[in-house]
Every structure is written in structure tokens, then in C-alpha cells.
Amino acid sequence: xxxxxxxxxxxPALPRNARGLVRRDYEGALSTLCAGCGHDSVTAAIVEACxxxxxxxxxxxxLSGIGCSSKTTAYFVSGAHGFNSVHGRMPSIATxxxxxxxxxxxxxxxxxxxxxxxxxGQFCHAIRRNLDMLYIIENNGVYGLTKGQFSASADIGTRxxxxxxxxxxxxxxxxLAMTLGASFVARSFSGxxxxxxxxxEAGLRHRGFALIDVLSxxxxxxxxxxxxxxxxxxxxxxxxxxxADFVPPEREITAEYGAGEALAVAMHDGSRIVLRKLDAGYxxxxxxxxxxxxxxxxxxxxxxxxxxxxxxxxxxxxxxxEFHQVxxxxxxxxxxxxxxxxxxxxxxxxxLLARYR
Amino acid sequence: MRAHAAFRDAPGRTNVTTxxxxxxxxxxxxxNGTGSxxxxxxxxxSIFRSGIPVMGKNYFPSNIQGLPTWYEIRVARDGHVARSGxxxxxxxMNAETYSRDVKEVAPGGYLVYDSTWPRxxxxxxxxxxxxxxxxxxxxxxxxNGVRTRILMxxxxxxxxxxxxxxxxxxxxxxxxAQTYAKKPQLVDSNMKAIGLxxxxxxxxxxxxxxxxxxxxxxTAGHIMIDGNxxxxxxxxxxxxxxxxxxxxxxxxxxxxxxxxxCDRTRVDPQxxxxxxxxxxxxxxxxxIGMVIGASWNGCRAFTATSGPGISLxxxxxxxxxxxxIPSVVFDIQRVGPSTGMPTRTQQCDLMECAYASHGDTRxxxxxxxxxxxxxxxxxxxxxxAERLQTPVMVLSDLDIGMNxxxxxxxxxxxxxxxxxxxxxDKAQIEKLEKFQRYLDKDGDGIPYRTLPxxxxxxxxxxxxxxxxxxxxxxxxxxxxxxxxxRLLKKWETAKKLVPRAIIDATAGADIGIVxxxxxDSAIHEALAILKARGVxxxxxxxxxxxxxxxxxxxxAAHRLLFVVEQNRDAQFRSLLTLxxxxxxxxxxxxxxxxxxxxxxxxxVDGVLxxxxxxxxxxxxxxxxx
Ligand SMILES: Cc1ncc(C[n+]2csc(CCOP(=O)(O)OP(=O)(O)O)c2C)c(N)n1
Ligand code: SF4
Ligand SMILES: [Mg+2]
Numbered sequence: 004x005x006x007x008x009x010x011x012x013x014x015p016a017l018p019r020n021a022r023g024l025v026r027r028d029y030e031g032a033l034s035t036l037c038a039g040c041g042h043d044s045v046t047a048a049i050v051e052a053c054x055x056x057x058x059x060x061x062x063x064x065x066l067s068g069i070g071c072s073s074k075t076t077a078y079f080v081s082g083a084h085g086f087n088s089v090h091g092r093m094p095s096i097a098t099x100x101x102x103x104x105x106x107x108x109x110x111x112x113x114x115x116x117x118x119x120x121x122x123x124g125q126f127c128h129a130i131r132r133n134l135d136m137l138y139i140i141e142n143n144g145v146y147g148l149t150k151g152q153f154s155a156s157a158d159i160g161t162r163x164x165x166x167x168x169x170x171x172x173x174x175x176x177x178x179l180a181m182t183l184g185a186s187f188v189a190r191s192f193s194g195x196x197x198x199x200x201x202x203x204e205a206g207l208r209h210r211g212f213a214l215i216d217v218l219s220x221x222x223x224x225x226x227x228x229x230x231x232x233x234x235x236x237x238x239x240x241x242x243x244x245x246x247a248d249f250v251p252p253e254r255e256i257t258a259e260y261g262a263g264e265a266l267a268v269a270m271h272d273g274s275r276i277v278l279r280k281l282d283a284g285y286x287x288x289x290x291x292x293x294x295x296x297x298x299x300x301x302x303x304x305x306x307x308x309x310x311x312x313x314x315x316x317x318x319x320x321x322x323x324x325e326f327h328q329v330x331x332x333x334x335x336x337x338x339x340x341x342x343x344x345x346x347x348x349x350x351x352x353x354x355l356l357a358r359y360r
Numbered sequence: 361m362r363a364h365a366a367f368r369d370a371p372g373r374t375n376v377t378t379x380x381x382x383x384x385x386x387x388x389x390x391x392n393g394t395g396s397x398x399x400x401x402x403x404x405x406s407i408f409r410s411g412i413p414v415m416g417k418n419y420f421p422s423n424i425q426g427l428p429t430w431y432e433i434r435v436a437r438d439g440h441v442a443r444s445g446x447x448x449x450x451x452x453m454n455a456e457t458y459s460r461d462v463k464e465v466a467p468g469g470y471l472v473y474d475s476t477w478p479r480x481x482x483x484x485x486x487x488x489x490x491x492x493x494x495x496x497x498x499x500x501x502x503x504n505g506v507r508t509r510i511l512m513x514x515x516x517x518x519x520x521x522x523x524x525x526x527x528x529x530x531x532x533x534x535x536x537a538q539t540y541a542k543k544p545q546l547v548d549s550n551m552k553a554i555g556l557x558x559x560x561x562x563x564x565x566x567x568x569x570x571x572x573x574x575x576x577x578x579t580a581g582h583i584m585i586d587g588n589x590x591x592x593x594x595x596x597x598x599x600x601x602x603x604x605x606x607x608x609x610x611x612x613x614x615x616x617x618x619x620x621x622c623d624r625t626r627v628d629p630q631x632x633x634x635x636x637x638x639x640x641x642x643x644x645x646x647x648i649g650m651v652i653g654a655s656w657n658g659c660r661a662f663t664a665t666s667g668p669g670i671s672l673x674x675x676x677x678x679x680x681x682x683x684x685i686p687s688v689v690f691d692i693q694r695v696g697p698s699t700g701m702p703t704r705t706q707q708c709d710l711m712e713c714a715y716a717s718h719g720d721t722r723x724x725x726x727x728x729x730x731x732x733x734x735x736x737x738x739x740x741x742x743x744x745a746e747r748l749q750t751p752v753m754v755l756s757d758l759d760i761g762m763n764x765x766x767x768x769x770x771x772x773x774x775x776x777x778x779x780x781x782x783x784x785d786k787a788q789i790e791k792l793e794k795f796q797r798y799l800d801k802d803g804d805g806i807p808y809r810t811l812p813x814x815x816x817x818x819x820x821x822x823x824x825x826x827x828x829x830x831x832x833x834x835x836x837x838x839x840x841x842x843x844x845x846r847l848l849k850k851w852e853t854a855k856k857l858v859p860r861a862i863i864d865a866t867a868g869a870d871i872g873i874v875x876x877x878x879x880d881s882a883i884h885e886a887l888a889i890l891k892a893r894g895v896x897x898x899x900x901x902x903x904x905x906x907x908x909x910x911x912x913x914x915x916a917a918h919r920l921l922f923v924v925e926q927n928r929d930a931q932f933r934s935l936l937t938l939x940x941x942x943x944x945x946x947x948x949x950x951x952x953x954x955x956x957x958x959x960x961x962x963x964v965d966g967v968l969x970x971x972x973x974x975x976x977x978x979x980x981x982x983x984x985x
Pocket of ligand 1: 114117
């Protein structure tokens with residue numbers, strides 16, 4: 004049996020969030036991934052972000068496809084419903100689920116294989132629909148679960164553990180998301196919790212599609228010399244451009260952010276993301292410029308990280324509508340509408356049939 | 361070794377009756393994209409409004425403009441709204457298909473054509489009456505503009521037919537007034553075209569013909585509706601709120617109709633909020649994924665597609681079966697294999713739907729026979745899907761879905777409330793020690809489920825990977841098998857819940873016809889014809905898979921069974937042999953797979969070839985036993 008429940012012992016001194024819950028309340032089943040797998044660090048960051056955001060566990064929905072990365076939805080927030088679907092098709096499950104109940108918080112966890120090969124189409128269309136969800140890619144450049152084949156994010160020139168070199172150009176999910184109109188695009192590294200946790204917090208609160216591409220090394224199949232997705236290589240070529248901090252509505256933006264240097268982006272619920280530029284020439288609110296800069300850095304082998312792009316109009320660029328706004332659904336979830344509000348009744352039927360008589 | 365007779369529809373076949381009042385078939389050959397559809401609907405509807413049962417079938421190409429298209433109207437005083445297999449009056453408006461259209465007319469029949477360009481060759485058949493009407497010339501003289509002239513030429517032949525068949529002009533005007541309520545000037549121009557044809561026919565031919573229409577009162581309480589519209593209505597009344605699809609003929613009109621009905625009945629007049637989500641997916645994989653996601657999250661959700669879409673949905677259907685997520689799929693079958701003939705009809709997805717996806721997977725399928733059943737079965741599909749927590753597929757076809765059928769007025773019982781199945785609410789979860797998703801508490805094979813957002817104790821993890829009855833991941837053989845065996849038990853429960861077969865054993869015979877879906881009306885006529893010839897045949901129409909117990913009993917009780925279906929490979933017969941105890945040798949297939957709806961004569965011929973002494977050498981496969 005690979006399902007290992009964790010004992011729940013809570014020390015009274017553990018810090019509690021606004022809901023009175025401790026971090027342990029946001030954990031899930033014990034991970035069965037390889038020791039040192041980057042994905043486990045991402046899981047830990049998700050736990051931390053959910054705890055800080057005081058999310059009610061049952062109001063979180065966890066979705067994934069297939070892969071080592073997709074397994075991780077079982078490893079956080081056990082009080083949340085989860086759906087481990089089929090390979091590459093999580094976005095469609097997310098779309099249907101979100102259509103049914105717009106009031107829950109949706110987090111999808113996927114891999115670079117799951118998202119960029121078999122699932123590339125669904126990924127693109129979820130972005131186009133501006134589905135209200137946080138989509139995390141745990142990007143390791145390989146198919147971990149099927150034992151180390153190159154994925155579509157493998158860089159040109161990177162070497163597989165067995166020796167062969169990749170000559171096909173990679174698909175960069177962050178760049179792709181920017182071109183498809185995503186309103187929140189970030190990149191981070193599983194080894195940089197400081198950067199990652201606030202990004203997840205902001206992504207959870209963002210209304211519309213939020214993408215975080217997390218470089219998350221596979222210790223078993225892609226952590227050797229010659230790989231461009233190893234821990235060592237990532238640390239070396241990792242270039243934080245924008246630090247994003249999440250500030251909840253009740254907290255003031257304090258002077259810890261030097262004037263002129265920080266930019267606060269308002270979210271739809273009154274919270275803000277405070278952006279601090281670490282790369283002076285970078286503007287995360289200008290889609291075209293951001294795209295050009297990310298691409299330029301990629302071409303010289305550097306991963307620009309942080310909140311790479313965010314729309315400044317309530318987090319939604321140019322008033323771009325989120326899925327439900329386009330569809331015109333009511334605020335109350337479709338799954339809670341009473342039958343009486345849905346059936347036209349026998350009298351209604353008679354009227355609808357008039358033209359068929 | 362195919363145990364079936366290879367019959368085809370016989371062109372030029374003689375109609376059997378001699379009294380032709382309200383009993384004949386008209387076929388209209390035109391070019392698609394020329395507006396003939398409105399003329400044809402007008403004719404059919406005016407016959408329907410005269411109280412006479414009528415059938416209208418459209419044989420159209422997979423093309424937008426310029427290819428041959430036919431419309432067949434059967435005036436059926438006895439209520440057999442199926443193809444007879446014979447054509448009594450052909451309106452040949454398409455020079456490209458003249459030669460084959462002429463051949464199809466039954467001896468003693470009629471042919472109307474546009475004599476602006478005379479065709480002496482048409483007179484080649486001495487056993488039919490050719491009626492030339494200079495349609496193009498008359499319309500060119502009376503109307504301006506190329507497009508108008510083409511459209512009016514088609515309305516004009518409706519006028520010719522009105523005179524030949526003695527249709528009521530007032531009724532036609534009334535129908536036009538309804539159709540063009542928003543553009544009344546079109547009523548006058550259309551009536552002018554009707555008048556041109558009508559007057560010409562009255563002046564030049566002995567009107568009416570022996571094939572004529574006389575008022576009856578057999579259509580009261582009936583409507584003319586297509587199956588896709590009816591199915592869409594069923595979804596509205598079932599309370600479906602999420603609809604996701606990828607366009608494909610012949611299913612698209614179901615989704616269009618659903619949206620149309622929702623726009624009329626589900627939009628809040630104050631806020632404009634829509635009490636439904638309508639999602640055009642990127643492909644069928646996504647469409648079914650959305651349905652599963654929405655159903656998992658507590659909505660009634662559905663998709664509509666055709667064979668190619670079902671092929672793409674296979675993987676997800678297996679997930680929904682194993683993770684036990686309700687979902688409703690309409691498969692409006694069209695001709696395969698592959699892209700096949702997308703605008704022609706078949707029943708060719710029977711096997712594919714029954715076992716869609718890898719692994720031990722079986723799905724509940726419903727087989728509506730007409731639009732009326734599409735309506736009720738659509739609603740029932742949601743109840744079954746939620747009660748059984750599994751995909752339910754409704755297998756309609758292009759003939760049912762896209763043609764207007766006469767059927768009883770649809771009724772709705774206001775006492776109906778959706779059967780949401782075993783969903784635990786907050787209070788029920790609260791009381792539980794622990795929630796166990798896949799445990800068979802009631803012994804019917806159906807576990808309990810919970811919805812997201814209700815209670816943390818109700819949280820479970822849906823997955824397509826091996827799971828135990830407690831909902832946890834497993835690779836343990838015993839734990840895996842407990843769940844698989846319980847799913848079989850659920851399948852047994854399904855047999856008791858699905859609609860039963862409709863059985864007519866009034867002939868008291870030891871031979872029977874077994875069929876499903878849209879073969880029904882042709883079979884009814886065939887039974888009547890056979891009876892008139894002294895051959896009594898019982899009939900069972902199967903309405904669902906898994907097969908209920910009554911199916912097994914009917915099969916056992918008969919010596920010889922004709923399995924009538926519309927595909928080449930005898931898929932229904934295969935399903936029967938796989939899923940019942942029936943002896944294979946008792947089953948004779950009558951397989952119709954031309955792409956046109958099955959005709960009664962095809963079935964009569966097939967049965968008589970086997971049941972009566974055979975004076976002529978048979979085309980039967982010698983290997984059959
Ligand atoms: C339809 C289908 N094809 C192939 C597979 C096999 N498969 C499982 S996981 C996987 C790749 C996963 O790669 P990625 O998404 O990068 O996840 P990782 O394991 O690297 O985290 C593949 C090809 C499958 N499960 N389903
Ligand atoms: S194979 Fe790689 S991706 Fe999978 S668990 Fe091991 S380290 Fe992580
Ligand atoms: Mg990977």
C-alpha cells in the first residue's frame with residue numbers, strides 16, 4: 004500500500020492562522036516521490052501559502068493530470084477534494100468544475116510533460132478562456148514517471164542521463180502564456196521558497212488564469228552534469244527580476260518597500276501584490292516588453308524569475324473578462340440553483356412547443 | 361461468417377396499395393443551398409396541418425452549396441411515418457441527377473421537371489407520367505435578381521404540387537405568414553410564386569392526381585419536431601446547467617437548441633444572469649472532460665457528439681466509469697468508418713459506446729426510437745447517470761436527430777424532481793465517523809458521494825488509478841478487485857433501472873424481430889404488411905444497455921429472430937450474443953447500411969426470404985446457418 008496516512012498530533016504552541024488552523028491542517032498524505040525531488044518542495048510551498056491565506060480546506064479544489072508532479076495534489080490539504088484526472092487533460096476538468104461552482108478556489112498541479120506535450124492544447128485553451136484558477140507547472144525537463152525521456156521543455160543542448168542530446172527547441176510555458184493573454188504569469192524555482200510562497204498566495208487570489216512555472220529538478224533522471232534543469236544549473240542561471248509580495252486587504256503597505264521602487268497592483272478582493280523590481284530594466288506590467296525581455300534572457304540561457312507579468316486593471320489587463328464574466332453566469336454557483344429555477348414547467352413546455360404544432 | 365441477407369432498397373419498386381389518397385411518397389431532387397428546404401418544409405407542414413400523418417426526410421450532402429440533395433415526403437394515412445422504399449412522385453429539379461431520379465419512380469408514378477429546358481429523353485419511360493413545368497421561365501419573367509429567381513423557382517414547385525395534390529392554399533398562406541411573421545412582404549412574394557406554379561398546373565394537367573391529399577384528423581395532439589430539439593428540451597427540463605461540446609454534424613443542432621431554449625427560459629430578466637454555462641470546447645476530449653468536471657462538482661452536465669467524437673472521448677469515459685462520475689453523452693450517430701458520410705444516417709456506434717475505453721469498462725446506453733423518446737430519455741439519462749454514478753450515453757442518429765418527425769405532443773410532469781442519487785449533504789457528512797467513497801453500504805453496488813465545498817470530512821480524491829473501497833490509492837490485488845467486483849454489482853442494479861424493452865407479442869408467433877432505435881417505424885409498417893400476407897411476427901424493441909431481464913426472456917421464447925439494425929457488422933446482434941444467453945444460430949441479421957433510413961420494404965423482403973418458400977434463388981450468404 005502506497006497510501007500512508009500521517010498521524011495528526013498538534014502541539015498547542017503551533018502558530019494558527021485566521022481560521023485557527025495550523026500548518027499541519029494543510030498537509031496531505033505522505034509523499035511517495037523520490038527523496039530530494041523538487042516537487043516535494045513545491046508541495047511544501049503550497050501548504051505554506053494556503054495556511055497563510057487561511058483558505059478553508061473544503062473550499063479548495065485540487066486538480067491534476069498524470070505524472071510525478073500530478074501525484075502531488077494528494078500530498079497537500081487533505082480536507083480539500085482532489086481530482087487526479089488523465090494525462091494532459093486537467094484543464095478541461097478544471098473548466099467544468101469551475102463552471103459548476105465559481106466560488107471555490109481552484110489549484111491545478113501539472114508537469115512539463117503533462118502540460119506541454121499531451122496537454123498543450125487544453126493548457127492553451129484554459130488560458131484563452133481566462134479560467135479562474137492557479138495553474139502550477141512543476142517543470143523538470145523530463146517525464147519523471149516514465150523514467151526520464153525528454154519533455155517539450157528540454158533545452159537545446161541539454162543532455163539526458165543516458166547520454167543523448169536534445170536538439171529540438173523548448174516550449175516555454177511562461178512565454179506561451181503571455182502570448183495567449185494570461186493575466187498572471189510567474190516563474191520560480193522549487194529551491195526558492197521565499198520567492199515561491201508569495202507567488203502562490205497571489206496566484207490563489209488572482210481572478211482569472213494565473214500560471215506559475217516552477218523549475219523543479221528531478222533528482223533521479225535529470226540532475227546530472229550537462230542537464231539544464233539540474234539543481235546546480237538552475238541555481239546558476241536563475242535570475243530574479245521581480246519580487247512579488249502578497250498584501251492582504253487589512254494590512255497596510257509599509258515603508259519596507261522603498262518609495263518609487265515598489266509598485267502595488269490591486270486585486271479584485273482588495274488585496275494587493277507589491278512588486279519590487281530587482282532588474283531595473285524590467286516592467287512586469289507591460290506585456291510586450293516583458294515578453295521580449297523573458298525571451299531575450301532565455302536565449303542567453305538565463306531563467307528570468309518572479310512575477311513576470313501581471314495585468315494592472317484589477318489584475319486583469321484591459322478589463323479582460325474571466326470565464327464566468329464572459330459566460331454571464333450568476334454569482335451563486337450553478338450547482339446550487341434549485342430545480343425550480345431551471346425547469347420552465349409544463350406551462351413553459353407548451354409555449355416552447357408552439358412552433359412545432 | 362455473416363448470418364445476414366444482403367438486401368438493398370429496390371429502386372423503381374411498385375407501391376402495393378391502389379387507393380392512393382393520403383398514401384404516397386414524393387421525392388424532391390434539388391441542389392443544396394438554393395432554399396429548397398423552406399419549400400419542402402412548407403409542403404410537409406401543410407399536409408400535417410391537414411390532419412394527415414406525414415414523414416419528411418432530408419438527404420443532404422456534407423457541403424454548403426451546389427451538391428445534389430433530396431427531400432422525401434411520405435403521406436401516410438395509416439400512420440407509418442417511415443420510408444416505404446417506393447417513390448410515387450418525383451420532382452426533378454437537378455439536371456445532374458435526372459437520370460437516377462427518373463429510374464427511381466415507381467411504375468404508374470409521376471415526374472415533375474423544369475421544362476424551361478425540355479428533356480425529351482425523360483419521356484423514355486412509358487410507364488410513368490412526365491409533367492413539364494417551365495419553372496425557371498415563369499420565375500425569370502415574374503421576379504428580379506438572380507438569387508430571388510432561384511429561391512422562387514423552388515417555392516414555385518410547391519405551388520405545382522399544391523395543385524397536383526389538392527393542397528389547401530389558405531393553409532399554405534397561413535404557414536408562410538407564421539414563418540415570415542417579421543418580414544410580411546415575403547409572404548406576398550412567396551404566395552405569388554406559389555400561385556404561378558398552382559395556376560400553371562391547373563391549366564395544363566388534370567388536377568388533382570389520383571395521389572391526392574384529403575383532410576383527415578389524425579394529427580391532433582401531435583407535433584412535428586426533430587430529435588435533437590427534443591433531446592435539448594429534455595436536458596433543459598432535467599435541470600442540466602453545464603453544456604460543453606465541439607461542433608460536429610449531426611449533433612450540433614442539439615447544442616444550438618439547448619442554448620436557444622436556455623436563452624429563452626434561463627436568463628434573469630433583471631440582471632441578465634444566465635442560469636447555465638455553454639462552453640464550446642477545443643475538441644471532444646475537452647468537452648467530455650468539462651462534463652466530468654462539472655458533474656463531479658455537482659452540476660448536471662452533458663455533451664453531444666457523433667462517432668468521431670466518441671472515439672476521442674474514450675479515455676475520459678473510462679475514467680468516469682472507474683472513478684464513478686456521472687456524465688451524459690448524446691451520440692447522434694452518422695455513417696462511419698472514420699469521417700464516413702457525415703450527413704447520412706447509421707446505427708454504427710453501438711459497440712463503440714457500449715465498451716468505450718480500455719480495461720473492463722461497460723456503459724449504460726439508451727436507444728431512443730424517435731424525438732418523443734429523445735425528450736424523455738434525455739431527462740432519464742441524467743437521473744440514471746446520477747443514480748448510478750456513471751456515464752450514460754444516449755444513442756440517437758442523424759435520421760432521428762435532424763429530421764422532423766411526427767410525434768405525440770411532449771408532456772412534462774411538474775411533480776418531477778431530479779434524482780440526484782446518493783449525495784451526502786453537510787449534515788450527513790457531519791454525522792459520519794469517516795467518509796468512505798467506494799464502500800457498498802447498501803448492497804446495490806452504488807457507493808455514496810460528496811461534493812467539493814461542503815465539508816472537509818467529505819473530501820475524497822477522484823482518480824483513475826487503482827483505489828480501494830475507502831477511496832485510497834492502491835496497488836493491492838484484493839483491494840483492487842473488491843472495487844471491480846462491486847462495479848459489476850452496480851451493473852446488475854443498472855439492469856433493473858434502465859428502460860425496459862417494448863414488446864409486441866400480439867402475433868403470437870414463434871418468430872420475432874429484435875431491433876432498436878430509429879428502425880422502429882419501418883418495422884411497424886413491415887409487421888402490418890407481413891400480417892396482411894399471412895405472416896405473423898412478434899417484435900421487441902430494446903431501449904437500453906445493459907439488457908433487462910425481459911430481453912433475455914423474449915430471446916429465449918422465439919425459434920427464429922430477425923435482428924434489424926443499420927450497420928454492416930451486425931453490432932447489435934454481437935451485443936446480444938455477448939451479453940445474453942441467446943443461441944447465436946437463432947439470430948438472423950437484416951442489415952441496412954446505405955446511409956439512408958431503413959425502409960419497411962427492406963424488412964418485409966428480408967423476413968419473407970427466410971419465412972416463406974423461396975421461388976427465386978436467394979442472395980443469402982451460404983455460410984450462414
Ligand atoms: C494517455 C497516456 N499516455 C502516456 C502515459 C504515460 N505517462 C505517465 S506520466 C507521463 C509523463 C509525465 O511527465 P511530466 O508531466 O513532466 O511529469 P513528471 O513525472 O516529470 O513530474 C507519461 C508519458 C499516460 N499515463 N497516459
Ligand atoms: S522520478 Fe524525478 S520527478 Fe519523479 S519523483 Fe523521482 S525525482 Fe521526482
Ligand atoms: Mg516532468
